[in-house]
Each structure stands twice: as structure tokens, then as C-alpha cells.
Amino acid sequence: MLKTLKRKAGSLALATTLGLGLATNASAVELTMYYPVAVGGPLTNIVDGLVDDFEEQNPDIKVNAIYAGNYNDARIKALAALKSGEPAQTSVMFSIDTYELIEQGAIVAFDDIVETKEEKEWLKSFYPALMENGQTQGKTWGIPFQRSTIVMYYNKDAFRAAGLDPETPPATWDELVAAGKKLTKDGQWGAMIPSTGYPYWMFGALSMQNDQVLMNSDGNETYFDAPATIEALEFWKDLGSKHGIMPEGTIEWGTLRQNFLEGKTAMMWHSTGNLSVVKKNAKFDFGVAMLPAQKRRGTPTGGGNFYIFEKTTAEERKATMKLIRFLTEPKRTAEWSMKTGYLATMPAAYETEEMKKYVADFPPAAVARDQLEFATAELSTYQNGRVRKLLDDAIQAALTGSKSPAEALEDAQKQADRLLKRYR
Amino acid sequence: MISIIKRQKISFSIESSAAYFLAFLWVLPLIYALWAAFHPAEYATRFELFAPLTLSNFATAWEQAPFARYFLNTFLLVTSILLVQFVLCTLAAYSFARFEFPGKSIAFGLVLIQLMIMPEVLIVENYTTMSNLGLVDSILAIGLPYMASAFGIFLLRQTFKTIPHELEDAAKIEGCSLWQILWKVYVPLARPTYVAFGLVSISYHWNNFLWPLVITNSVTTRPLTVGLAIFGAPESGVDWSIITAGTLLAVAPLLVAFLLFQRQFVQSFMHAGIK
Amino acid sequence: MKHVSTQHQLYGWLLLLPATLFLLAFTYYPTLATLAKSFFSQGTAIRPAEFVGLENYTFMLEDDVFWRVAWNNVIYALFTIPISIALALMMAVWVNSRLKFKSLARMSFFLPTMLPMIAVANIWLFFYTPEIGLIDQVTSIFGAESQNWLGDPDTVLGCIIVITIWKEAGFFMIFYLAALQTLSPELEEAARLEGASRWYYFRRVMFPLLMPTTLFVLINAIINSFKLVDHLFILTKGGPDNASSLLLYYIYEVAFSFLDQAYASTLTVILLAILAIIAIGQFVFLDKKVHYQ
Numbered sequence: 003m004l005k006t007l008k009r010k011a012g013s014l015a016l017a018t019t020l021g022l023g024l025a026t027n028a029s030a031v032e033l034t035m036y037y038p039v040a041v042g043g044p045l046t047n048i049v050d051g052l053v054d055d056f057e058e059q060n061p062d063i064k065v066n067a068i069y070a071g072n073y074n075d076a077r078i079k080a081l082a083a084l085k086s087g088e089p090a091q092t093s094v095m096f097s098i099d100t101y102e103l104i105e106q107g108a109i110v111a112f113d114d115i116v117e118t119k120e121e122k123e124w125l126k127s128f129y130p131a132l133m134e135n136g137q138t139q140g141k142t143w144g145i146p147f148q149r150s151t152i153v154m155y156y157n158k159d160a161f162r163a164a165g166l167d168p169e170t171p172p173a174t175w176d177e178l179v180a181a182g183k184k185l186t187k188d189g190q191w192g193a194m195i196p197s198t199g200y201p202y203w204m205f206g207a208l209s210m211q212n213d214q215v216l217m218n219s220d221g222n223e224t225y226f227d228a229p230a231t232i233e234a235l236e237f238w239k240d241l242g243s244k245h246g247i248m249p250e251g252t253i254e255w256g257t258l259r260q261n262f263l264e265g266k267t268a269m270m271w272h273s274t275g276n277l278s279v280v281k282k283n284a285k286f287d288f289g290v291a292m293l294p295a296q297k298r299r300g301t302p303t304g305g306g307n308f309y310i311f312e313k314t315t316a317e318e319r320k321a322t323m324k325l326i327r328f329l330t331e332p333k334r335t336a337e338w339s340m341k342t343g344y345l346a347t348m349p350a351a352y353e354t355e356e357m358k359k360y361v362a363d364f365p366p367a368a369v370a371r372d373q374l375e376f377a378t379a380e381l382s383t384y385q386n387g388r389v390r391k392l393l394d395d396a397i398q399a400a401l402t403g404s405k406s407p408a409e410a411l412e413d414a415q416k417q418a419d420r421l422l423k424r425y426r
Numbered sequence: 427m428i429s430i431i432k433r434q435k436i437s438f439s440i441e442s443s444a445a446y447f448l449a450f451l452w453v454l455p456l457i458y459a460l461w462a463a464f465h466p467a468e469y470a471t472r473f474e475l476f477a478p479l480t481l482s483n484f485a486t487a488w489e490q491a492p493f494a495r496y497f498l499n500t501f502l503l504v505t506s507i508l509l510v511q512f513v514l515c516t517l518a519a520y521s522f523a524r525f526e527f528p529g530k531s532i533a534f535g536l537v538l539i540q541l542m543i544m545p546e547v548l549i550v551e552n553y554t555t556m557s558n559l560g561l562v563d564s565i566l567a568i569g570l571p572y573m574a575s576a577f578g579i580f581l582l583r584q585t586f587k588t589i590p591h592e593l594e595d596a597a598k599i600e601g602c603s604l605w606q607i608l609w610k611v612y613v614p615l616a617r618p619t620y621v622a623f624g625l626v627s628i629s630y631h632w633n634n635f636l637w638p639l640v641i642t643n644s645v646t647t648r649p650l651t652v653g654l655a656i657f658g659a660p661e662s663g664v665d666w667s668i669i670t671a672g673t674l675l676a677v678a679p680l681l682v683a684f685l686l687f688q689r690q691f692v693q694s695f696m697h698a699g700i701k
Numbered sequence: 702m703k704h705v706s707t708q709h710q711l712y713g714w715l716l717l718l719p720a721t722l723f724l725l726a727f728t729y730y731p732t733l734a735t736l737a738k739s740f741f742s743q744g745t746a747i748r749p750a751e752f753v754g755l756e757n758y759t760f761m762l763e764d765d766v767f768w769r770v771a772w773n774n775v776i777y778a779l780f781t782i783p784i785s786i787a788l789a790l791m792m793a794v795w796v797n798s799r800l801k802f803k804s805l806a807r808m809s810f811f812l813p814t815m816l817p818m819i820a821v822a823n824i825w826l827f828f829y830t831p832e833i834g835l836i837d838q839v840t841s842i843f844g845a846e847s848q849n850w851l852g853d854p855d856t857v858l859g860c861i862i863v864i865t866i867w868k869e870a871g872f873f874m875i876f877y878l879a880a881l882q883t884l885s886p887e888l889e890e891a892a893r894l895e896g897a898s899r900w901y902y903f904r905r906v907m908f909p910l911l912m913p914t915t916l917f918v919l920i921n922a923i924i925n926s927f928k929l930v931d932h933l934f935i936l937t938k939g940g941p942d943n944a945s946s947l948l949l950y951y952i953y954e955v956a957f958s959f960l961d962q963a964y965a966s967t968l969t970v971i972l973l974a975i976l977a978i979i980a981i982g983q984f985v986f987l988d989k990k991v992h993y994q
Contacts, residue, residue, distance in 0.1 A: 036643075046490075068644045071656040078957050079643040082562055102960070189832075198852070198940055249831060251852035252941040256664040257830045264471060266832040279665075283467060387959040395766075398941035402854045437899075438799075445795040446802070448788075449809035452867065455824040456812060458835065462827075471833040518720035525713030533717060540728050541920075542980045546928045546949065547972055550956045550965045551731035551738070574723035604712065633817035635931045636949075640957060655819045655934060666827055673820040684815050688808050692875060 031321040032064045036083070037094035038076035038306060039069060048341050056328045063321045073306065074387075077102075084108060084311060091314045092322045094306040097135035098382035098390075100143050101221040105384060109309045111141035115319050124327065128348045134379035136307050138221060144307030145326055146347040148338075150274045151301045151370050151377055152207050154294070158287040160185055160268040171269075171291035175211070175237060178269075178294045182247030185268040192247030193269040194262070195238065197401050199255030202381050202393040203304055204271060207293050208234040210300025210378050216393070221383040222425040226393060227408075227415035235400050235407035237296075242401065251402050273304060274370040277343035281364075290366035292373045299376040305344065336360075345370050384425045389418050463671040470666040483671035487657075490668070492645050493675055496653040499565060503638075503649050504631045507569040508624055514574050515623075519582030520608055524594070537576050545571035549640050556641055563643040571637065578623050585619040586612055622694040632680055650676045732973060738966035750963065757967040767968065769943045770951045773858055777865070777947060778926035785866045786918055789873030790911070794903070796874070797881045807878075810871035818868060822935035825864050826851075829936075851937055854944035861945050864932050869925060873918045880914040881907075916986070923979055927972060948972055 039045045046069045053067045070076040073096040080093040081103075095103070103109045116122050128146050136144025158168035164184040172178040182192025195204050202216075209216055214230035217223060225231055242250040262270045263283050271293065280288065293301050308326045310319060328334070332350035336357040339346035346352055352361070352371060361368045383389045396414035399405040405413070462470045463484065469477040487493070521527075522534055545552060552571050553562070561567040589612060597607045613620075635651040642648045648656075654676050657669070684691055739757050744750030761767050796807040813821070828835045829850040837847050850856050884907065892902040908915075930950040933939055939946030939954070946954075949972065956965035 070643060074958055075656070078960075079563075081960070082557065083643060085557055087560065088563065106960075198938065249847070249849055249852070251849040253849075253852060254826075254830065257826065257833075260471065260664060260666075260830075261832060264833050285468070385959070387954075388961075391954075391959075394940070395942045402852070402941050402944075404854055404942060434899075441795070442800055445792075445800055445806055448792070449806040452871065453809045453812055455821050455828075455867075456816070458827065459824055471827070471838075473838075514720045514723060517716040521713045521716035525709060525716065527710035527713035530713070533721070536729070537720070537724065539980070540724060542924065542976045543728055543732060543973060544924065544928060545727060547969065547976065548728070548731040548735065550952065550962055550969055551735045552727055553956075554734070554962070555726065555731060570723070571727040574720040574727075576724075579720060629815060633815075633819075635817065635819045635934075636953065639934075640953070651817045651819045654817070664823065664826065666823070669823045673823065676820055677816055680815050684812075685808075688804075688811075692807060692811060692878075 030062050030064055031317055032066070032089070033091045033318065033321055033325060034066045034068065034083075034089045035092045035094070035325070036068050036070045036076050036080040036090060038071060038073045038096075045342060048338070052329060052334065052338070056325060059328070060321075060324060063324065065325060073099075076306075080311075081106060081108060084313060090311055091318045092308060092310050092325065094147050094308055095144075097132075097144055097146070097149070097303065097305055097307040098380050098386055099309075100136055100138060100307075100382060101384045102386050103309060104138070104143065108312055109143055110312050110314075110319075111143050112145065112310070113141045115310065115323060121323070121327075124330075127350060128330075129345075129374050131374050131377035131379075132303055132345070132347055134219075135303065135382050138219060144309055145330065147306055147308050147329065148342070149303055149305035149307075149345045149347055150343075151303055151345065151373055152204065152271050152293060153274050153277075153301075153366075153369050153373065154269055154271055154291045155262060155276075155280060156269040156289050156291060157262070157265065157267075158289050160190065160265065160286075164268075168287070168289065171289060172294050173292075174294050175296045179241070179245050179247065182241070182245060182269070186247045190265060191249060191267040192245075193241065193271075194248055194253050194258055194267040195241070195271045196255040196258045197238075197252040197397060200304075201252075201397040202390050203302055205235065205238070205393065205397050206302035206378070206381055207271070207300055208238055210302065210376075211293065211296045211298060212237075213297040213300075215378060216381050217379075217383050219379075220425075221386075222422045224383060224389060224393075224415060224418045224422065226396065226418060227412045232408045232411050234296075235397065235411060238397075239400050239407055243403070252398050274345065275305075275343050277366060277370075278341075279343075281366075290369045292369060292376070299373070301373055301377050302380040303374075303377050304380050340367075343367075345374070383418075383422060385421045388421055392417050392421075459670040459674055462666045462669075463674050465667065467665065467667045470670075483667045484675065487668050487672035487675060491653055491657040491672065493650075493653070493672070495645055496648060496650045496676070497679075499647060500632060500649040500651075503565050503568055504628050506565065507572055507631050508627050510569070510573040511575050511578050511623075511627060512620065515578035515582050516608070516613065518574070518579045519586055520612060522579065522583045523586035537579055540574070540576035541580070546636055549637055552637075553640055562641060563647050565647050567641045568638045568647070568649065569631075572631065575627070578627070581619055581623050582616060585616045589615050618694075621690075625691060625694045629680065735966045735969045735973065738963055739970045741963055743961045743963040757964055760964065761967055761971075766943050766946070766951065770939075770946045770948050771971075773944070773946060774927065774948045776858060777862060778923065780859075780862045781865045781869065781926050782919065782922040784862075785869040785873060786915065786922055788866065788870040789918065790877050790908075790915075792870060792874040793877030793881055794907075797878060807874075810874050812871065813868045814872040814875075818864075818929070818931035819935060821868075822864070822932040825860075825932070826936055829860055851945075852941060854941055857937055857941065857945040861932065861936065864936075865925070865929055868929070869922065873922065876914050876918050877911060880911050884910060916983075920979075920983055924976070927976065 037049060049067055049069070053065045057063065057065060070079040076093065077095045077099050080090055080095060083090045112125060116125060125142055132146040132149050133142065136142055136146070154171065156171050161168040161181075166181055166184060172181045178193065184192075186192040197204065206216055209231050212230045212234040214225060214228050214234065216225055216231065241248040258270055258272060259276055259280065261267050263280070263285075265286065277290065292299055310322050314322065330347065332348060333354055333356075335346045335348060335351040336354045338344065339351065340357065340360050346357060351357055381390060381393065392414040396405075396410035399410040400407040461473070464479050464481070465477050466480050466482075518537070522530065548571070556562050556567045556570075561570070593611050593615075594607055597611050602610065633651060634649075635655065638649050638652045639655065642652055654672060657672055740752060740754060741750045742748075742753045742756070792806075792810045796803050796810065800806060831837055831847050831849045831852070834850075836850065841847065848856070850860050888906060889902060892906060927949060930947050930953075933945065933947065933950045937945045939950055948968065952965050952968045952972065955961050955968060
């Protein structure tokens, strides 16, 4: 144990937790952790590498990290494992799964696990916007890990060709429309906002920009039919049908990046998680900007949190805490962010030397961080799968013209009310 | 008369062109997969005759997902299903073909129900069963619902029925037991049916997706199709070069086998279709 | 016929036993359990499941998505079944004719059967993608506007149908081919000498003779039209606004995404009922046909 401490002098913070670990030294603890991957790149290798580092430092803890597909798969798989009595102590799951996991009685609050003052401080070390989705009933249930926001990627070459300043991307809705009109020409659209895959997520940004959140923090009330929400959807639809700067109908989440790289659209809204891939493949000069504002700037956060499961022994919880704290150390968080494009989840990570240097060399990496100031929670309620689908369907119905935005959102609100009534 | 022949000739050539055109459309997805997989990413959606060739997409795909493990899982799955199917279906088919017992026709009718109510329809309840049995996330659980195949029982029964009684009687006189008769008379004579059913079963389970998706959780159990779906999920942004390379890797064994033995393949499938 | 001994009967049952056990566990029991579960509410850690009578069914009747996917499934069946059968028959006739490269054609037609739907879905995604996709690239040569095939509720189901037909037709072709090869070639020769057109021969001689095969293929096509949903996972996830969702996909979504097994069971009961009706129809219809032979 001394040897490992010497080797990784940087992780002195661990010493306190190691003290706790000594008591359990006699019997090795085994942890099983499920985690999802929802963006490109060999993320599994990075996670495996991190876990190996952890095991080396903590020889009395063994970690099985299981890659379980996308966010939905990871939740299903982890819950299934719990139900069937297979071991699982912790998982990275969608940050918006909190209510559902609470309802299933699957997770414990971190407040009930942290003991020392120092651990309580640690809970406060993350960006508040990233904690929102994991906090309800006055407790913290999820710790941010692979988190993202939406940013606007734009093609600077196309901006130049259209006579626009490539260094001042549109900062308001009006500017977005104006720039889009100049950029739209044969074979190139002005902007694209994806409306399959995670339409509710993109819409969270638009409604936030119109100064309207989509749900309350108890997760039992939605505001789909608020006037500002409806306005936001009307604006989205108008981009295609009225202003003609975006194709009508829905836009595929998965192929959008390719469309952008092929120069078929001059701007796209997408997850920061795509940054490294765009950087690698773009054959033109591209920029990354914060999303534009209407009444204010806004974007939902997205991505995965750590959860600890209810069915764990005190010993396992301690070991899990060690693991999570290890993975969220500022230095490691910075490394994770640089390798993947995900946000570094705490201010301290951006203060590390490596991260400072990285951001200086590649400014787009800081856009997502700067935007956190304006960020809000992602749509998350009880009955999350259903409620999310209601909103998704409403958005798609409006964009494809089968319902008016107001009509679609009112229908969705009515049905969401029906589902959420019993949680109030 | 000549004009009729001429007209027939013209109509035949129109028909052949239509046939070739349709055939072309049918292989187009494969042609595209080959194109995208063997060219660098910038040519994935762009077609230039002299675009440079590359194998790096295959290397990347192989690196990004544990294909070797997926292959092993699929192989274990397909062989275990096939072996158990052969045993179960042989016994049941023999019973239906050569034994008389009360309730036989009802039993046969009940078996045929499974032709309609396939395991795909019952994923929800079968999932509960597996989780009660503690089998979620195991290769065995993927296979179990398919092991008693009504199709296999039906096919073998039809074949066994065509085997002359005299052969069985002769074997009996020689003192063969029931098992020996089954093993030495029926099974060898039904070989073509076994081959046909085997091929149908292999290609079905090699390609099966929904139930394996539901019941597997981890790399150690996931078959190729599920691995491929996770690997190529559009959520992560579609990169056709790598996805097509992964796809080709996954289908290669079956595809190569098919191209080499296509005659036998088609023949066998045809055999399976003949009732 | 000699007297059937008890031992003989016993053997008959014993041989059947292993298969029966499997069918009991994974076909009959789950069928009945599904029916039972559809009368209970979904239990969670906070609320245990309780008997709710027909509540799940009334919920279903008021569920717009259910009606949408049911309707979609009807359309899906009405198009995939006849078109894939007709194509299959045409392919079989071609491959069985004097076509020059018939083994090549046969191979091409049969190819989709060997490819997993989940894998080819990504390739089809490329075909359908607006602007950069193959279809749009081809049509733009002729000056056509870019079309958002999968993003438009009017075209998306059609796209899904096309893939299914592509997947199925070659498989069905094999059954027709098998049947065609049992027809004697003299039949066609005789018809030709009589001056009958190929179409006439096909319509009056060949097609009636292929009737049993058509029925067999028909059953398979019907089953597939309720079972084949793999491509939805990659291509559309049922969207936009459920325009391409099918019953089985919706069941999957409800059960494993909404974690509502009770309602998923209710939907499964409907699917089982549809299949049962078809099965009964098949027995009645096929029985009649069998008498002809």
C-alpha cells in the first residue's frame, strides 16, 4: 500500500479514505458497475484504463466495469441485474433516471453515505448545474460523470463565403435566422437541429432560451403547454416552414454530424460529446459557439451520473465511494474530459495545468464550460420514459406538420398530467 | 408466326433486364457496404472510381468492439440451440410419426401453435421467467425459448413418415432397441432434413436480434447482432465506414459459407420448404 | 393393425416429454401468464401490483399511440405481404427460366436472407438519409429536390416496408422455386405449342398449381409482418411521432423502456389474439385446400 502511495503522490487526498479501507483489508470487496456510451470513440478503453488504475491503487477492491450500450440499455440492464439478484453496486446511468430509480427503490442518496466533513465538501465541489438532475427531495442521488451540454457547431468557411463574420456566430434567435438566410443556398442549409433520438433535449434548450423550464424539481409537474414553451416550438418549426433555413420534417440525430462534415448545413446543434470527432474529421475551419438566446441563453445539461444501489453492504458502499471519488478527482476528470470531449464536472478540473493548456490550444473545449452558467436540468420526471416520449412525439408531430405546436403540446401536457397526478 | 417468336424474344429480353435490374437492387446494400468499408471515411458518401483503398476501417471496428468475444458467443449460442433442437425434435418427431397414444393429435396441434406464437411475441413474460430462474444475461437464456422448435418437429415428422415400416421391422428382428432403431435407421435416412433444418436454424439464430437484446446485459453473453446494434447505434453519430466494416466482419462467416456452398444452401432451404 | 400396447403408448409420451416441457415453460405458460398479468397493475417498490380488472384495457383503448401502431401494423401487413409474395413468385419464375446468369440472380435475391436486419439497417439508413444519402444523390442527378425520407410521416412507413420486402422476398422465392421444380417442363412446352402466352400459362396453369406454396408463404409473411421490427431500432425508433412504430416495437418500448410490464402484457394479449385469429383462419382455410389434393 505504501508503494502505491509513493507512486501516485498526487492522490494524497485518498489517504483519508484509505484509512477506512484498512478495516476491510482482510476480505477483498468486489464491485460491479454498469456504464453506457452514447457518443463516438473508443470510450470503453478509456474507462477500462481508469478502472485498472484504481485497482492498482486499491488492491483490496476489484471492479467489474460492464459496458451496457446506450443510456436506456444501461438503466434496463442495471435494474434487471438488481432484480435477478446479480451483483451491482454502482452504475453510470442517465442523469434523468433519478426519479425512476427512486421509485424502483433502487438507489440510495449520497447524503446518507457521506460521513466526513471532507466528503460533504466533495459533494459541493461540482458545477451546480450538473447536480440539478441528481437532486430531489432535498438530497443528492447522482454524482456527475460523463456530462455534456448542447453547443452550436458552425462552418467558418461557409460563414466567410456568405459574407458573415466567422468570429461572431449568431447570439440571438433573430441573428440565427438572419445568418441562416444568408447561409442557405443550393446544397447547403443554414442550420439543423436534430429532432430524432433526443428531441426533448434540444427542445429543452429552446424553451430555456425562451425563459421557460419544462418541469418542476419534484419531477411531478410539466410545463409543456406554457405559452413560452409553445412559442419555443413554434420558433423551431418556423426555422423550416417559415424562414426556410432548415429542412422541414424531422432531422436525424445520428446522421447530422455527417451532414455537417459534408457541408450540407452551415450550423448544427449537437452534443459537446461530438467535439473530438468533429475536430478529427472536419476538412474546413469550424467553430463552436454557445447556443443563441431569445430572452436569455440556455441549454439543458445531459449525460450520465454515478448512482449507488440500495442493495449494498456498508462495506461495499465504502468501496464504491472510493471508486467514485477516485474517478472524480480533478486531475482525472480533466483527463477524461480531454480524451472524450465531455465536460469536466468541477471548476477545480479546469484549474489543472493540463486542462489549462488544452483549453488554451483548443478554445472550443471551453465553450461548454462557459455555457454551464446558463444551463439547466434536462427533462426528468417520474414515469420519465413515458413523459419524455410524450414530448418527443409532440415535437415531431409539430415539426412534421401533423399538429400545430400549440395543439401538440397541449395534448402532451394533458397526458403528462394524467401520468403524473399520482405523484403529487 | 415469326412475329410472335420475335415478340416473345423481345418480351423475354425485357424480362431478363428487369430480372437483372432487380437482382442489382437486391445486392446494392452489400455493394455499398463493401464500398464504404474499404475506403477512407471521406469517401463513405461520395463515389469516385479511383478513391484510395484502405483496411483501416476494419482495424478500427475490431478495436472498438470485442468482436472476437461476440463471435464466440454467437457460435456457442447457435451450436447449443442446434444440438438441443436436434435431440428434442428428433424424439418428438419420432413419437408423432411412429407411435399411437391417446391425445396424440391434440398434442400435435399444441406443438403447431408454436409456429404462430413465436418466442418473439412473448419476450415480456419470458423475460420474467428467465429472471425468476436466475438466467438473465446468459447464453442459455437466449437459446431456451427456441429449443423445442415446432418447425423442426414438423419437418422431421414428415420425413420420418416417409421411411418404410419394413426397415424398422427388420431392425427389430435383429434385436435393436428403440434407441438403436432411431439412431441407426431414422436419423441417417433423414440426413438431408437435418442439414436443411440445421441451416435454417443457424441462419435464423445468427441473425436473431430482439430476444437476445432483451435478455443479455454484458459482453460475455451478447451475440454479434446485439453487439453490432450497440456498436452501430446512430446515437453515437453514424460513421458509415466503420459501421459497414463492423457489419461485414459480423456477417462474413455466414456470407462466405453461403457464397462457397450457395448451391447446397439454396437446395437445403428448398428442401425445408417442401412439405 | 396390431393392438397398441400400454408400453408403446408410454414410449410415445416419453419421447414427447422433453419437447413438451420446453413448450410448456416458454410458450404455453407465458401465454397464460401474459393474459393474467394484463389484469394487474404494474407493481413498483412503492406500490405492489394489484388486481385492476379491465383497467389496462380501457387505458389501451384511450391510448392514441396504441391505435397508431395498430393502424401502422395493418398498413405494414397489407403492403409487405402481397408485394413480397408477388416479387418472390416473379423471382422464382425468372430464376427457373432460361435466364443466362440465373445462379447469380438467385444468389442476389437470396442474399438478404443471410444478412442480419440489424446490420443492414445502417446501410439502408445511408440510402434514405437526405442530401448525402444514395437515393437523394441519384435523384439529384435528375434535378429532384432532396427528400427527407425518414423524417416525413408520409414516407417513413413506406421506407420501412421497402426494407422488409427486400429482406423477405428472396426467402419466399426459395419455396416457390422448390415448388416450380416439381412442375413438369412439358406442361409449359405444351401450353406454348397451343399458342398460349406466358402470362396465360402462368395465370391458368402455374399459379393454381402453386397454391399450396402460396398459402405456406402467406402464413410466413403474415407472421413476419408482426414479428419483423429489428430495423426500427436503428432506423427510426418508431418515429417521427410514431409514424413508423409497429405493435411489437411498442410492446418492447412499454416493457423495457417505460418498465410497465402490465401494460406491455395487455398489448401482447392483443398481438396473441390477432395471431390466434389468423391461426384459426389458417386451419379452416388450409383444411379445405387439403381436401382438393
